Amino acid sequence: MGQLLTKERIRARAPAPVPKELLPLGQILDGDCIAAMRSLPDASIDMIFADPPYNLQLGGDLSRPDGSHVDAVTDHWDKFDSFATYDAFTRAWLAEARRILKPDGSLWVIGSYHNIFRVGASLQDAGFWILNDIVWRKANPMPNFKGTRFTNAHETLIWASMGEKAKYTFNYTAMKTLNDELQMRSDWVLPICGGQERLRKGGHKVHPTQKPESLLYRVMLATTKKGDVVLDPFFGTGTTGAVAKRLGREWIGCEREGLYRDAALERIEAALPLDESALKIMQSKRAAPKVAFGTLVETGWIAPGTVLTDKKRRFSASVRADGSLLNGTLTGSIHSVGAGVQGAPSCNGWTFWHLEHQGGWKPLDAIRQLYLLSTEP
Amino acid sequence: MGQLLTKERIRARAPAPVPKELLPLGQILDGDCIAAMRSLPDASIDMIFADPPYNLQLGGDLSRPDGSHVDAVTDHWDKFDSFATYDAFTRAWLAEARRILKPDGSLWVIGSYHNIFRVGASLQDAGFWILNDIVWRKANPMPNFKGTRFTNAHETLIWASMGEKAKYTFNYTAMKTLNDELQMRSDWVLPICGGQERLRKGGHKVHPTQKPESLLYRVMLATTKKGDVVLDPFFGTGTTGAVAKRLGREWIGCEREGLYRDAALERIEAALPLDESALKIMQSKRAAPKVAFGTLVETGWIAPGTVLTDKKRRFSASVRADGSLLNGTLTGSIHSVGAGVQGAPSCNGWTFWHLEHQGGWKPLDAIRQLYLLSTEP
DNA sequence: TTCATGTATGAATCGAATC
DNA sequence: GGATTCGATTCATACATGA
Numbered sequence: 203m204g205q206l207l208t209k210e211r212i213r214a215r216a217p218a219p220v221p222k223e224l225l226p227l228g229q230i231l232d233g234d235c236i237a238a239m240r241s242l243p244d245a246s247i248d249m250i251f252a253d254p255p256y257n258l259q260l261g262g263d264l265s266r267p268d269g270s271h272v273d274a275v276t277d278h279w280d281k282f283d284s285f286a287t288y289d290a291f292t293r294a295w296l297a298e299a300r301r302i303l304k305p306d307g308s309l310w311v312i313g314s315y316h317n318i319f320r321v322g323a324s325l326q327d328a329g330f331w332i333l334n335d336i337v338w339r340k341a342n343p344m345p346n347f348k349g350t351r352f353t354n355a356h357e358t359l360i361w362a363s364m365g366e367k368a369k370y371t372f373n374y375t376a377m378k379t380l381n382d383e384l385q386m387r388s389d390w391v392l393p394i395c396g397g398q399e400r401l402r403k404g405g406h407k408v409h410p411t412q413k414p415e416s417l418l419y420r421v422m423l424a425t426t427k428k429g430d431v432v433l434d435p436f437f438g439t440g441t442t443g444a445v446a447k448r449l450g451r452e453w454i455g456c457e458r459e460g461l462y463r464d465a466a467l468e469r470i471e472a473a474l475p476l477d478e479s480a481l482k483i484m485q486s487k488r489a490a491p492k493v494a495f496g497t498l499v500e501t502g503w504i505a506p507g508t509v510l511t512d513k514k515r516r517f518s519a520s521v522r523a524d525g526s527l528l529n530g531t532l533t534g535s536i537h538s539v540g541a542g543v544q545g546a547p548s549c550n551g552w553t554f555w556h557l558e559h560q561g562g563w564k565p566l567d568a569i570r571q572l573y574l575l576s577t578e579p
Numbered sequence: 580m581g582q583l584l585t586k587e588r589i590r591a592r593a594p595a596p597v598p599k600e601l602l603p604l605g606q607i608l609d610g611d612c613i614a615a616m617r618s619l620p621d622a623s624i625d626m627i628f629a630d631p632p633y634n635l636q637l638g639g640d641l642s643r644p645d646g647s648h649v650d651a652v653t654d655h656w657d658k659f660d661s662f663a664t665y666d667a668f669t670r671a672w673l674a675e676a677r678r679i680l681k682p683d684g685s686l687w688v689i690g691s692y693h694n695i696f697r698v699g700a701s702l703q704d705a706g707f708w709i710l711n712d713i714v715w716r717k718a719n720p721m722p723n724f725k726g727t728r729f730t731n732a733h734e735t736l737i738w739a740s741m742g743e744k745a746k747y748t749f750n751y752t753a754m755k756t757l758n759d760e761l762q763m764r765s766d767w768v769l770p771i772c773g774g775q776e777r778l779r780k781g782g783h784k785v786h787p788t789q790k791p792e793s794l795l796y797r798v799m800l801a802t803t804k805k806g807d808v809v810l811d812p813f814f815g816t817g818t819t820g821a822v823a824k825r826l827g828r829e830w831i832g833c834e835r836e837g838l839y840r841d842a843a844l845e846r847i848e849a850a851l852p853l854d855e856s857a858l859k860i861m862q863s864k865r866a867a868p869k870v871a872f873g874t875l876v877e878t879g880w881i882a883p884g885t886v887l888t889d890k891k892r893r894f895s896a897s898v899r900a901d902g903s904l905l906n907g908t909l910t911g912s913i914h915s916v917g918a919g920v921q922g923a924p925s926c927n928g929w930t931f932w933h934l935e936h937q938g939g940w941k942p943l944d945a946i947r948q949l950y951l952l953s954t955e956p
Numbered sequence: 957t958t959c960a961t962g963t964a965t966g967a968a969t970c971g972a973a974t975c
Numbered sequence: 976g977g978a979t980t981c982g983a984t985t986c987a988t989a990c991a992t993g994a
Binding site: 270 | 964967969
């Protein structure tokens with residue numbers, strides 16, 4: 203078993219695989235992740251999922267418009283002196299990760315714009331070969347309260363093999379099935395972790411950055427086989443372990459905070475392998491195609507300056523560059539200006555406003571339908 | 580003009596702005612982008628949009644920091660050398676970009692997983708401060724034909740200011756309007772460039788990676804003002820120039836391929852600028868002319884003695900002749916009394932205090948809007 | 957029980973001008 | 976340059992409360 207010299211091993215000049223009995227399966231290694239990984243043998247892990255500190259570098263306190271306080275990530279483990287310090291830390295854990303991964307294993311890392319560019323460059327430098335970058339589009343992100351930037355509504359994952367020519371596992375058909383018979387894309391719409399799933403103690407969240415199980419579910423289903431060994435060097439409250447158990451994968455974690463370790467063990471203990479019907483519930487729905495009026499302006503379907511009227515041509519308004527309408531001194535969205543000219547409390551601008559199109563007088567909604575048709579796969 | 584020492588410039592210790600007459604507006608500079616940028620004065624550009632080469636194999640497009648040409652990378656290239664060469668090239672053009680950007684200017688870069696992590700890390704190292712990473716989610720991407728990875732369905736843009744404390748332009752309200760009254764998020768769904776928009780010659784596309792105008796439209800509408808100078812160091816077939824002309828922004832391009840320059844000039848020549856009224860965008864209150872509460876009292880919009888309450892009528896205060904409020908022994912501005920009655924550290928009196936107006940219960944802000952409309956030219 | 961309403965909150969690099 | 980003042984700013988979801 204496993205010690206025989208198979209054709210594949212000879213061709214790959216790979217050493218004999220490490221027997222699973224020598225690995226601390228189903229255990230959370232205490233302490234610093236680099237030291238913990240050092241205790242593992244070479245080429246023994248099938249997949250690593252890493253959620254390292256993001257190095258957020260937050261400024262002062264932040265309040266919502268209603269005056270309530272935003273509970274930020276201020277934990278000591280997210281603090282680094284400089285980019286150089288963070289890079290050194292990143293290179294160190296990536297080197298250990300590379301040593302313990304099998305030649306046909308793969309690496310996942312998740313991050314935000316604060317750290318992901320540094321991590322991505324470092325892992326390329328270390329010899330990893332990027333297979334995809336995946337965008338987790340959050341269905342329900344925190345808004346930008348001060349109106350100073352775009353709402354930070356996504357995080358980025360990198361999926362990489364051991365090298366340009368290295369093999370890796372990708373369950374293409376499973377992904378296609380999960381995505382209603384269309385190829386799974388590099389952008390995934392998933393909700394953030396909350397509700398029942400969020401671990402709480404005394405009314406407070408146990409970990410500030412607990413990841414949703416749906417995210418790990420898709421990662422593991424896509425890029426590991428049943429029985430594979432998955433390592434998470436930043437285990438936290440054990441989402442990776444819980445999902446691994448549910449999907450019949452082996453897991454190993456590294457975590458230095460005792461509070462997190464305890465919560466994770468309790469959680470994983472309670473996790474049950476999923477049956478088929480439960481799997482279906484985990485599937486993500488495809489994002490409903492939603493088109494903002496501004497998109498039609500940006501994409502040239504409706505030119506700025508176009509004059510819109512209502513069906514009976516009693517009212518008119520002109521389109522501006524940002525998709526707002528102008529009627530005398532009245533400006534705003536298609537809905538608010540539609541309401542304004544009628545003196546109505548509200549109005550569906552999509553059906554209220556009309557324009558000349560191909561010889562006919564059509565509601566905006568008809569243009570939106572045409573746009574949607576043109577962008578369908 | 581422009582050479583006078585204004586209050587603002589003295590306070591900011593900024594040098595005199597560069598007169599636009601000294602800039603090659605509406606021109607495509609021939610040659611290597613680094614050399615071309617070197618011909619531009621310091622602190623003269625409001626925004627840079629850069630679409631650099633994505634891949635090391637496109638070695639022909641690369642130059643060394645000294646501007647000399649890098650021979651095509653052939654069979655013997657080594658991965659480390661290639662990344663290092665690409666990084667050196669990136670650092671070189673970023674350094675020039677930084678020199679010519681105004682202190683309150685901003686930088687946009689677009690890339691894919693092949694290069695964006697290296698570019699992102701380099702621009703952080705150069706002192707740029709990332710404001711957002713933006714995901715361009717392609718509505719109609721190329722499928723993954725071999726079924727070996729996830730469909731690569733997005734590209735990444737980075738938007739960065741000149742530094743952590745630097746100012747920058749963000750037309751928050753215009754973006755919110757463009758997105759049907761919801762904050763614009765960091766993930767943008769836009770179609771790829773095709774159909775009529777795609778430049779072709781003899782049945783073949785002129786440029787392999789022509790960007791859609793809708794993408795540049797959103798970038799420019801969000802982060803530049805009318806009349807701003809936009810530079811594109813990798814001009815290609817001139818999408819940046821065409822959109823700049825349409826939106827009333829000035830543009831400068833750098834492009835070494837004569838074929839692309841010719842196609843770009845022809846295309847931009849044909850582009851039609853939007854007229855003034857269509858160009859107007861929704862102004863945020865920050866940018867709107869300020870109205871003091873006292874002005875509403877002075878001009879009779881709100882009579883001294885009027886009683887204001889909060890929305891739920893828990894608190895009340897009366898208006899005094901000088902525009903101050905009175906609540907028991909508490910007196911002061913609409914903001915400080917609003918904060919005082921709630922025991923809150925701060926309060927926006929404009930939205931907190933309400934009064935009876937034309938049969939309805941309206942916030943002070945609504946009266947301010949009416950006043951502003953009445954005074955508009 | 958169901959529905960309507962109110963409140964809490966999530967990896968956030970979140971203000972600008974004047975004194 | 977630091978402190979102070981003015982006043983601009985939120986989306987989706989979960990859950991508790993009350994009708």
